[in-house]
Amino acid sequence: MKLTILFGGASFEHEISIVSAITLKEKLSDFDLSFIFCDQDHTFYLIEDSKMKAVTFSNGEHKKMPQLTLANGAFIQKSMFSSKEHGGVFLNLIHGADGEDGSIAALLDFFSLKYIGPRIDASVFSYDKRYTKWLCDARGIKSVKYEELSIAEHDHIDIPYPVIIKPTRLGSSIGVSIVKDESELDYALDTAFEYDSNVIVEPFLQDVKEYNLAGFMANGEIHYSIVEEPQKEEFLDFEKKYMDFSRSQRVLKADISSALEKKLKKNFEKVYKNLFEGSLIRCDFFVVDSEVYLNEINPIPGSMANYLFEDFHSSLELLSNSLPLVKRAKVDYAYIHNISKAKGK
């Protein structure tokens, strides 16, 4: 299968997107893969297979490669006398800003490209943690209570310590801190406000069970990955997440009851349906007193959570053949014709 991986982006997660792409290059070696890199200045480059190494980008070597521009139906590579089209199915692997905030989705939709990844609406509800809470409330999904602080207003918090502070719009634990008491609050807020002018505060849940579940919709039904109980750490900081994004080894199924597995899948479905079609997402859940809480939606999980799927190759193929396409409204100028006719009388 032909598949073009789109990675990079002007994002704090730019580097982990590169790691993700390199991981998928190995993992999907039986696909006919191409690679398009979005530089931090929003220029697109076509990257040769042999150059899919981290140093290509850190050294700026990618700038010597062919530039691409977006046009209807394809990325276009222009040379002096000709232009070449790069079409087919794209995989949006730009983590964080650009990729997960709806920008890339809008670009690909606007130019009618087929792609795996969250659409605009889905991006908005997963990228901003406040809107994920709204989604939960509207769809009857439990989530941890929270408070919202802004850079302009953050005098005090009502949630008792320990709390966890998160920039509202970043993934990969960037800017996240656990605050054990008030003396640590200012520093944690300063850190978070470096990345976002809004943060959310949640109680830091100790002794909570965590489970991750990925899945995607194809042919009208959701195809689930195995449930993973992620490696227990206080939380994954950026460096650990960075390594996490290069995962390619299959993990073991979490040892949970079938009742809990069913509950996790039911919650996944409530998140996914009528919103995330076209994407393969990973939902991270907390379980407290056998109640399931949604912690986070990863609409473009690190290396596409390949390690959670029994047959990742077939899963991506299945999804690729079940992608939604935006229908463009047809314009017939009926009203203008009528008005012109009326005026002509």
Place this chain on the structure above:
Amino acid sequence: MKLTILFGGASFEHEISIVSAITLKEKLSDFDLSFIFCDQDHTFYLIEDSKMKAVTFSNGEHKKMPQLTLANGAFIQKSMFSSKEHGGVFLNLIHGADGEDGSIAALLDFFSLKYIGPRIDASVFSYDKRYTKWLCDARGIKSVKYEELSIAEHDHIDIPYPVIIKPTRLGSSIGVSIVKDESELDYALDTAFEYDSNVIVEPFLQDVKEYNLAGFMANGEIHYSIVEEPQKEEFLDFEKKYMDFSRSQRVLKADISSALEKKLKKNFEKVYKNLFEGSLIRCDFFVVDSEVYLNEINPIPGSMANYLFEDFHSSLELLSNSLPLVKRAKVDYAYIHNISKAKGK
């Protein structure tokens, strides 16, 4: 002031966007205006002033005009040996799909153009009527109760008749019907499902007072228009709305108490703040038993609700000088450098 009006779009509201643009051409004749038309196939054209007439588009004459492409910081007009940049401030006047669904916002943000119009998040919460309800619930704004139906599931409704049926994602009353009893339901649903696979059902409120209020944020505070009590009709169908989009005559202030005016403004603020910055929006409210309900957010109101502002010219200037710009994350490849160094040891 230099201002470029972006209009058209692949949308059921394509024609009213043309009407809106022509109206603003007259209304803002003391601006240095340019016009960029987005055709239904998503090609951009630079339209000469003298050609800003409805027939230019219905006859396809615009296709002879210079094509533009988006690039960092500007629209680019390429000719054989040179290229010309069109930058400055843009006004997104594409009503409905493309303009109000977040696509144009994403494009302009991605290429760092300055523009008046809703950003991606704001677009999602105003374009889809279900998400407007979620916004209301989250921000403590009253709205009319509703049910959601989909093309796949629409067996029955619980809300007593008469009800109003609306496609979830269209403005300008397209596909909207009032249903007086069950015998009219199927036809109304068929009509709505022509435009959207999801509809919302609301009670049809008779004898309700309606008030419209527009405004925008500049220099940290909201600048409000006058409150209008729109002309009473059962509801505005597409043809009436079409005429409505060419309004340019100032309207009279609604005759309401200052307490009610304050309440309307308070509700407007709850909708606007931390979401609609950069745009001039019109909120349409219902008032029942002196309670204010949000009916609809128009993030790109017809002809920018010019007729509601005492000094529309200065308002647009003020807003233009207070536009948010997306800050792009800087990438320094710190992690990749570290990893490469570690490997080199």
